[in-house]
Amino acid sequence: MVSMSKIAIGNGHGENSPYFDGWKAYETNPFHPIDRPDGVIQMGLAENQLCFEFIKKWLMEHPEASLCTAEGVNRFKETALFQDYHGMPEFRQAVAKFMGKVRGDRVKFDPDRIVMSGGATGAHEMVAFCLADPGEALLVPTPYYPGFDRDLRWRTGVELVPVICESSHNFQITRTAMEAAYEKAQEANLKVKGLLITNPSNPLGTIMDRETLKSIVKFINEKNIHLIGDEIYAATVFKDPEFVSISEVIQEVECNHDLIHIVYSLSKDMGFPGFRVGIVYSYNDAVVNCARKMSSYGLVSSQTQHLIATMLNDDDFLHNFIMESKEQLFKRHKYFTWSLSQVGIGSLKSNGGLFIWMDLRKLLKEKTFDAEMDLWRVIINEVKLNVSPGSSFHCHEPGWFRVCFANMEDNTMEVALSRIRSFILKNNESIVPRKLCRRSSLKLSLSRSLSRRMDDFMSPAGIMSPHSPLPQSPLVRART
Amino acid sequence: MVAISKIATGNGHGEDSPYFDGWKAYETNPFHPIDRPDGVIQMGLAENQLCFNFIKKWVMEHPEASLCSAEGVNKFKETALFQDYHGMPEFREAVAKFMGKVRSGRVKFDPDRIVMSGGATGAHEMVAFCLADPGEAFLVPTPYYPGFDRDLRWRTGVELVPVVCESSNNFKITRAALEAAYEKAKEANLRVKGLLITNPSNPLGTILDRDTLKGIVKFINEKNIHLIGDEIYAATVFMEPEFVSISEIIEEVECNRDLIHIVYSLSKDMGFPGFRVGIVYSYNDAVVSCARKMSSFGLVSSQTQHLIATMLSDDDFVDSFIVESKEQLFKRHKYFTLSLSQVGIGSLKSNAGLFIWMDLRKLLKEKTFDAEMDLWRVIINEVKLNVSPGSSFHCDEPGWFRVCFANMDDNTMEVALLRITTFMHKHNEAMVPRKLCRRASLKLSLSRRRDDFMSQNMMSPHSPIPQSPLVRART
Numbered sequence: 001m002v003s004m005s006k007i008a009i010g011n012g013h014g015e016n017s018p019y020f021d022g023w024k025a026y027e028t029n030p031f032h033p034i035d036r037p038d039g040v041i042q043m044g045l046a047e048n049q050l051c052f053e054f055i056k057k058w059l060m061e062h063p064e065a066s067l068c069t070a071e072g073v074n075r076f077k078e079t080a081l082f083q084d085y086h087g088m089p090e091f092r093q094a095v096a097k098f099m100g101k102v103r104g105d106r107v108k109f110d111p112d113r114i115v116m117s118g119g120a121t122g123a124h125e126m127v128a129f130c131l132a133d134p135g136e137a138l139l140v141p142t143p144y145y146p147g148f149d150r151d152l153r154w155r156t157g158v159e160l161v162p163v164i165c166e167s168s169h170n171f172q173i174t175r176t177a178m179e180a181a182y183e184k185a186q187e188a189n190l191k192v193k194g195l196l197i198t199n200p201s202n203p204l205g206t207i208m209d210r211e212t213l214k215s216i217v218k219f220i221n222e223k224n225i226h227l228i229g230d231e232i233y234a235a236t237v238f239k240d241p242e243f244v245s246i247s248e249v250i251q252e253v254e255c256n257h258d259l260i261h262i263v264y265s266l267s268k269d270m271g272f273p274g275f276r277v278g279i280v281y282s283y284n285d286a287v288v289n290c291a292r293k294m295s296s297y298g299l300v301s302s303q304t305q306h307l308i309a310t311m312l313n314d315d316d317f318l319h320n321f322i323m324e325s326k327e328q329l330f331k332r333h334k335y336f337t338w339s340l341s342q343v344g345i346g347s348l349k350s351n352g353g354l355f356i357w358m359d360l361r362k363l364l365k366e367k368t369f370d371a372e373m374d375l376w377r378v379i380i381n382e383v384k385l386n387v388s389p390g391s392s393f394h395c396h397e398p399g400w401f402r403v404c405f406a407n408m409e410d411n412t413m414e415v416a417l418s419r420i421r422s423f424i425l426k427n428n429e430s431i432v433p434r435k436l437c438r439r440s441s442l443k444l445s446l447s448r449s450l451s452r453r454m455d456d457f458m459s460p461a462g463i464m465s466p467h468s469p470l471p472q473s474p475l476v477r478a479r480t
Numbered sequence: 481m482v483a484i485s486k487i488a489t490g491n492g493h494g495e496d497s498p499y500f501d502g503w504k505a506y507e508t509n510p511f512h513p514i515d516r517p518d519g520v521i522q523m524g525l526a527e528n529q530l531c532f533n534f535i536k537k538w539v540m541e542h543p544e545a546s547l548c549s550a551e552g553v554n555k556f557k558e559t560a561l562f563q564d565y566h567g568m569p570e571f572r573e574a575v576a577k578f579m580g581k582v583r584s585g586r587v588k589f590d591p592d593r594i595v596m597s598g599g600a601t602g603a604h605e606m607v608a609f610c611l612a613d614p615g616e617a618f619l620v621p622t623p624y625y626p627g628f629d630r631d632l633r634w635r636t637g638v639e640l641v642p643v644v645c646e647s648s649n650n651f652k653i654t655r656a657a658l659e660a661a662y663e664k665a666k667e668a669n670l671r672v673k674g675l676l677i678t679n680p681s682n683p684l685g686t687i688l689d690r691d692t693l694k695g696i697v698k699f700i701n702e703k704n705i706h707l708i709g710d711e712i713y714a715a716t717v718f719m720e721p722e723f724v725s726i727s728e729i730i731e732e733v734e735c736n737r738d739l740i741h742i743v744y745s746l747s748k749d750m751g752f753p754g755f756r757v758g759i760v761y762s763y764n765d766a767v768v769s770c771a772r773k774m775s776s777f778g779l780v781s782s783q784t785q786h787l788i789a790t791m792l793s794d795d796d797f798v799d800s801f802i803v804e805s806k807e808q809l810f811k812r813h814k815y816f817t818l819s820l821s822q823v824g825i826g827s828l829k830s831n832a833g834l835f836i837w838m839d840l841r842k843l844l845k846e847k848t849f850d851a852e853m854d855l856w857r858v859i860i861n862e863v864k865l866n867v868s869p870g871s872s873f874h875c876d877e878p879g880w881f882r883v884c885f886a887n888m889d890d891n892t893m894e895v896a897l898l899r900i901t902t903f904m905h906k907h908n909e910a911m912v913p914r915k916l917c918r919r920a921s922l923k924l925s926l927s928r929r930r931d932d933f934m935s936q937n938m939m940s941p942h943s944p945i946p947q948s949p950l951v952r953a954r955t
């Protein structure tokens with residue numbers, strides 16, 4: 001018997017969560033328009049695939065961004081040898097500039113506070129190692145990204161205590177909820193070291209308003225605990241209201257800056273998850289110093305630093321990319337949510353992120369997480385879409401699903417929508433159109449004849465019919 | 481008062497070690513042939529800079545290796561999106577093939593056992609997290625790479641127990657030393673989980689012979705503890721005897737393979753430390769599985785995976801590179817050690833690595849580590865070379881220094897040698913030529929003129945060998 005570590009043997013890797021089950025279903029039978037037209041469409045992966053043509057065009061015009069072209073090869077050696085954990089100055093400057101621009105230049109970021117990490121995954125773990133000892137805790141508002149359970153806890157021994165946010169408040173973070181979580185931690189003898197917020201939110205796709213942010217900053221300041229702001233979706237805010245960053249709020253509210261840290265990455269805003277560009281930005285010098293040393297475990301490849309530095313130092317590209325990205329996200333989000341509303345499916349009103357928080361509560365047989373799992377299996381196995389069930393995000397209430405919309409091209413989106421429509425139609429039951437959570441309501445008339453032909457709904461984007469056959473969803477009867 | 485973690489406030493980062501002091505001296509005043517000709521020459525950084533022209537040529541001939549060229553840009557999107565912790569299949573296959581070629585095709589590596597990490601730094605930490613709990617221990621033969629103190633211990637809470645190797649037998653790892661370390665750990669109530677060896681050795685530049693390796697495998701098998709073989713310098717073995725890998729030994733010795741793990745990287749063999757290509761290769765399925773999940777904290781950039789996959793899939797390139805690299809290292813090592821011997825400076829006989837283990841014991845005022853530090857400060861501040869003192873490698877005996885030779889061009893090497901030679905001359909004292917540790921002795925005469933030693937072409941066997949002023953070094 002060979003022994004390994006407890007960490008290795010345990011479940012801290014978090015892959016037993018249903019979040020990953022859908023992935024497995026997808027991987028066994030992935031959709032492909034030609035090779036596997038009946039495969040599972042991946043709507044559980046928050047990727048941004050909408051701007052690659054734009055980026056590729058820039059690349060072709062800027063061969064110096066590569067170390068392998070005639071224009072770039074003279075930098076190959078110095079770059080291949082560069083392993084300084086401070087990171088390339090031009091890389092840090094470019095990232096700091098990008099972060100500033102994404103916030104409408106309302107704040108300036110100091111390149112010397114930029115620390116690299118192995119993606120946002122590495123960034124979160126690194127921050128946990130810097131701020132908390134094993135057994136200490138971080139508060140995290142629900143629903144939250146399932147990866148946090150692994151990233152913040154697995155190898156660090158840090159605990160997470162949920163701050164329960166409820167649909168009745170549109171999942172806003174309230175002072176009461178924060179206090180309650182803090183109390184709960186105390187009762188469990190857990191020393192709270194910090195609060196981690198994700199803004200824009202994953203999975204909600206919403207942004208926090210200024211008042212909420214101020215209240216959060218006041219809370220952590222009073223409790224003298226750290227505030228970690230994961231702003232990985234900052235550039236995905238595609239319509240008003242405008243994104244407000246922690247970096248702005250701390251200019252407006254009295255606060256100990258040594259408590260303030262931002263986690264960032266290029267995985268979502270730019271669509272480069274493969275490049276592993278994770279960033280920790282801290283206002284606390286000791287944390288910058290410590291994190292920088294720890295970054296040795298997950299530095300950004302100097303080859304990638306060079307590419308990113310060249311790209312993000314191009315002001316025109318930056319400016320245009322941010323605009324183009326918002327536009328593409330806006331269009332896709334609008335089309336998707338509109339099409340869903342046509343068949344009576346609503347979602348939390350949102351203006352950011354790469355996904356929507358879909359409201360399927362009315363389709364649950366009963367208000368339980370078991371029923372949510374049943375529904376989810378139907379969606380995976382019958383509708384053949386991989387979506388992520390709210391329970392995997394620790395949502396307090398069953399019936400919510402995160403559905404990604406930016407990781408596919410238009411044709412695949414059409415197929416996904418048509419599957420949803422077909423499924424709902426096929427079972428020919430009516431769904432009462434509800435006044436959806438804060439959504440500008442689309443009047444859905446039931447008087448409209450149920451005889452509307454299927455074809456009308458298959459028609460391309462041009463005809464956005466406000467009508468719906470609205471059968472009672474068979475999903476209500478979903479049982480496995 | 482803002483509280484951060486104990487890990488953050490402690491010294492586990494290891495940067496208080498003298499290993500890093502020399503770096504700081506260098507960074508304040510780095511040598512540059514034109515801008516700073518009196519600056520400190522960096523001989524404390526184990527980098528391989530000897531093959532870049534060879535590599536650049538290949539890069540120019542293979543635009544498809546880049547995602548940004550016309551030939552490669554169509555793979556940009558799929559690569560930028562690729563974050564699967566299994567790693568690109570072509571990357572794993574290429575690395576597995578390279579590792580096999582470096583071992584002259586004597587073993588085959590399975591691409592499915594290749595797990596990525598944030599450089600070898602990340603690999604070591606990851607292996608420690610997989611194999612040991614906080615408070616448990618690894619045995620590590622001395623002298624060893626100072627980074628291990630941080631990589632294996634800092635965030636993991638794992639302890640290191642030294643296996644003391646002595647100059648009297650050329651720092652061999654003996655059974656007795658292994659047993660002694662194991663016992664010592666037990667007495668300290670530390671549960672030993674594994675043994676970490678670096679082969680080829682850093683800082684010694686030597687390789688482990690077959691019998692020693694077999695002895696090691698038998699030892700860990702008997703104790704049922706893991707064996708981690710850091711083979712990061714595998715391709716730097718530039719002359720006989722040939723490198724023998726753990727991967728070969730386990731084919732020859734009865735052993736539980738679930739105990740066997742290899743750490744690798746392209747930082748030394750290829751000279752790509754900036755690209756952060758760390759590899760964990762384990763024969764234990766559960767470790768592969770766990771490490772793969774942990775690799776999320778330090779995956780290799782897909783852009784870099786693509787470049788490396790293209791490069792190392794090119795058999796001609798790989799075969800030629802391995803040969804070229806050995807040749808360049810051999811030449812540089814030979815010239816450097818020979819030149820040093822001219823002034824009576826010896827080193828441990830070695831056939832690998834990017835450094836030599838220089839023997840300056842005779843230059844110590846007394847056999848203490850304080851005297852070693854005094855000598856080291858003279859080397860940094862007067863001779864203006866950053867070398868690494870043996871104590872930072874936990875060497876059991878003072879007077880040894882690791883000096884890197886592959887991280888500079890020929891001209892800089894000349895300047896470094898000149899400084900050493902000048903310094904030895906300047907004080908014009910006699911040093912009795914010793915029969916150096918296993919080194920082929922060179923007869924050294926005291927009457928040779930200074931000029932002879934400045935000339936590159938005349939590798940004179942003679943030396944003025946003044947008694948080194950370094951003996952009188954005091955600060």
